[in-house]
Amino acid sequence: APLGDLNAAFGNFSAEYLYGDSGARMPDVEAFRAEYDFIVIGAGTPGCVQANRLSENGNWNVLLLEAGREESLVQSVPLTAAAFYGRIGNNWEYPSEPMETACKGGPGGACLGFKGRGLGGTSSHNFMLYTRSHQRDFDGWASDGNYGWSYREVLPYFLKAESSYVKVSSNTFETPMINSVLEVAREFGYRAINPFDKVQLGFYRASTTTLKGQRYSAARAYLHPVCNRGNLHISMNSIVTKILIDPVTKVAYGVEFTKNGVSHTIRTKKEIILSAGVIASPQLLMLSGIGPRHHLKTLSIPVIKSLDVGYNLHDHYGYAQLRFKLRNPGTFEPHKTIAQQFDEYISNGTGPFSSPAGFDVLAFMKTRSSDLPSDYPDVELMVKTVSLDKSTTNKQLQYLGLEEALKHSSLLVNPSDDTLSMVILLMSPKSRGRVWLNSSNPFDKPRMDPNFFDHPHDLTTVIEGIQLGIRMGESRSLSKYGPMIDRTPTAGCEHLIFGSDEYWRCSIRQQGSVLGHQCGTCKMGPKSDPSAVVNPELQVHGVGNLRVADASILPGPLAGHPNAALFMVGEKLSDFIKEYWNGCVWKK
Numbered sequence: 001a002p003l004g005d006l007n008a009a010f011g012n013f014s015a016e017y018l019y020g021d022s023g024a025r026m027p028d029v030e031a032f033r034a035e036y037d038f039i040v041i042g043a044g045t046p047g048c049v050q051a052n053r054l055s056e057n058g059n060w061n062v063l064l065l066e067a068g069r070e071e072s073l074v075q076s077v078p079l080t081a082a083a084f085y086g087r088i089g090n091n092w093e094y095p096s097e098p099m100e101t102a103c104k105g106g107p108g109g110a111c112l113g114f115k116g117r118g119l120g121g122t123s124s125h126n127f128m129l130y131t132r133s134h135q136r137d138f139d140g141w142a143s144d145g146n147y148g149w150s151y152r153e154v155l156p157y158f159l160k161a162e163s164s165y166v167k168v169s170s171n172t173f174e175t176p177m178i179n180s181v182l183e184v185a186r187e188f189g190y191r192a193i194n195p196f197d198k199v200q201l202g203f204y205r206a207s208t209t210t211l212k213g214q215r216y217s218a219a220r221a222y223l224h225p226v227c228n229r230g231n232l233h234i235s236m237n238s239i240v241t242k243i244l245i246d247p248v249t250k251v252a253y254g255v256e257f258t259k260n261g262v263s264h265t266i267r268t269k270k271e272i273i274l275s276a277g278v279i280a281s282p283q284l285l286m287l288s289g290i291g292p293r294h295h296l297k298t299l300s301i302p303v304i305k306s307l308d309v310g311y312n313l314h315d316h317y318g319y320a321q322l323r324f325k326l327r328n329p330g331t332f333e334p335h336k337t338i339a340q341q342f343d344e345y346i347s348n349g350t351g352p353f354s355s356p357a358g359f360d361v362l363a364f365m366k367t368r369s370s371d372l373p374s375d376y377p378d379v380e381l382m383v384k385t386v387s388l389d390k391s392t393t394n395k396q397l398q399y400l401g402l403e404e405a406l407k408h409s410s411l412l413v414n415p416s417d418d419t420l421s422m423v424i425l426l427m428s429p430k431s432r433g434r435v436w437l438n439s440s441n442p443f444d445k446p447r448m449d450p451n452f453f454d455h456p457h458d459l460t461t462v463i464e465g466i467q468l469g470i471r472m473g474e475s476r477s478l479s480k481y482g483p484m485i486d487r488t489p490t491a492g493c494e495h496l497i498f499g500s501d502e503y504w505r506c507s508i509r510q511q512g513s514v515l516g517h518q519c520g521t522c523k524m525g526p527k528s529d530p531s532a533v534v535n536p537e538l539q540v541h542g543v544g545n546l547r548v549a550d551a552s553i554l555p556g557p558l559a560g561h562p563n564a565a566l567f568m569v570g571e572k573l574s575d576f577i578k579e580y581w582n583g584c585v586w587k588k
């Protein structure tokens with residue numbers, strides 16, 4: 001049982017087991033067939049769903065190729081998700097181009113895009129927040145010509161995922177002040193909603209992809225239960241370098257990859273499903289000859305199909321500098337030491353360690369300048385009311401490295417210095433960025449320009465979102481905690497008057513994406529859409545036997561965190577594929 005594993009691991013102080021490759025718990029294939037019916041590239045969210053659903057048919061052989069290894073056990077703990085993020089090695093780091101409009105405070109003036117590397121992909125690193133998004137998102141896709149993707153048509157696939165493999169739990173831990181934060185909804189005229197409502201405008205207590213307080217990544221959900229199927233081969237440490245496509249027929253027929261330094265070429269009998277994520281999927285398409293003609297030509301890559309691969313990059317910019325000092329502490333459990341809370345987590349999967357990076361309230365709101373429909377949010381305030389009492393850390397936590405990791409986060413507070421913090425997410429950015437190749441070497445990182453705030457309305461919205469957060473801090477509902485805005489200026493903005501629009505503009509530009517919600521670089525759209533890369537059945541336009549399924553296909557921003565929609569995309573795609581090859585689909 002997963003909780004048993006965790007218990008044993010923490011109980012034995014086995015740090016190596018916690019942080020390292022926990023020793024293939026899943027079979028890792030070494031001897032390949034020459035040919036598979038389906039080859040899935042990348043074990044992110046839809047990639048794991050394909051591996052599971054396609055191998056349900058015992059007559060089909062499926063190969064899943066993943067560049068990384070297994071999740072390490074320490075990734076299971078929700079509270080420390082942000083603290084360990086990017087610190088345990090199994091992730092990709094994609095620095096952006098240096099930017100003038102954002103991320104000026106980042107290394108070299110660049111944004112750093114992190115992505116998970118390993119079974120589960122980024123779902124093994126993320127904050128686990130489960131949000132289905134707004135019905136208007138999917139109805140918008142459908143009205144743009146994406147048949148089959150209206151809210152009415154995708155809902156059964158959310159339900160299918162949630163009722164079979166995906167585990168969604170409501171966060172049970174209550175800080176002293178969480179209910180006061182939820183009361184702000186009523187004070188401001190918003191409804192109390194939940195992540196499953198079709199209209200996402202209002203406040204709720206976070207729900208997460210967890211079971212008994214532990215992360216339930218896409219790999220836990222879709223691979224663990226079926227990894228011993230004889231017709232499913234999972235291959236880790238396998239980096240795909242090229243998709244092989246016949247230049248005359250324009251049909252994909254195989255992949256090249258390296259595993260532990262050895263090169264392999266494997267053919268497919270039916271299809272290749274590319275699920276390498278929003279940066280690596282466009283990279284692989286371009287390396288394989290599918291991309292903007294002018295760009296591929298500059299790198300001498302023979303063009304198989306000219307498409308707008310890499311464009312339409314969009315992300316929920318996140319502003320993470322809004323903090324309130326609390327005169328009366330409200331974010332940690334008084335009279336409990338961290339060790340006691342940790343024991344509670346190990347024994348029952350409850351307590352603050354079960355809380356997703358400390359973010360326990362999500363507030364989907366509208367700013368004054370919103371030009372969106374009246375029931376659609378343009379900002380989300382992620383409110384973090386969970387902290388740990390710094391004065392009570394002990395040797396056990398030091399040994400496990402938890403103290404070291406927490407030191408770099410805002411989770412540890414001195415009781416005399418309690419803090420409430422918020423992240424303001426821009427839900428509907430109008431700006432679009434791009435991913436393109438640096439060279440034709442598959443091991444060279446591609447280039448990325450998030451192009452934050454190219455459209456001036458985006459900056460106005462974030463400033464107004466910050467002002468909503470300040471109003472929340474000043475609300476009647478929170479007054480008993482005596483919140484006072486933390487006026488420590490953002491580095492680089494000290495010369496400006498704190499709280500002026502000019503100050504916020506400067507502070508916003510110092511940072512970039514904090515949540516890594518990048519999407520859209522292999523856009524889904526009908527043939528009539530010149531910017532579309534895949535059609536509504538996720539087949540690459542003009543290329544046979546090749547589909548894309550990951551965050552790259554999402555045509556526009558969602559009013560929610562993307563992972564729930566990606567489970568839905570995965571479930572829907574596997575039905576498309578089953579219907580295509582044998583007319584057999586899951587019936588609701």
Ligand SMILES: Cc1cc2nc3c(=O)[nH]c(=O)nc-3n(C[C@H](O)[C@H](O)[C@H](O)COP(=O)(O)OP(=O)(O)OC[C@H]3O[C@@H](n4cnc5c(N)ncnc54)[C@H](O)[C@@H]3O)c2cc1C
Nearest residue numbers: 042044045067121122127128129240277516550551561563
């Ligand atoms: C810090 C952070 C917090 C987040 N929090 C949330 C949240 O709380 N809720 C939410 O809904 N979303 C959240 N997200 C976003 C969400 O997790 C991602 O959008 C989603 O997991 C992306 O899934 P994917 O399948 O598109 O790609 P990925 O998860 O990136 O998966 C792609 C996989 O392909 C593999 N791969 C790449 N290249 C190759 C290659 N050449 N050969 C073989 N394999 C390859 C990668 O190693 C990876 O495993 C967060 C993201 C970040 C970064």
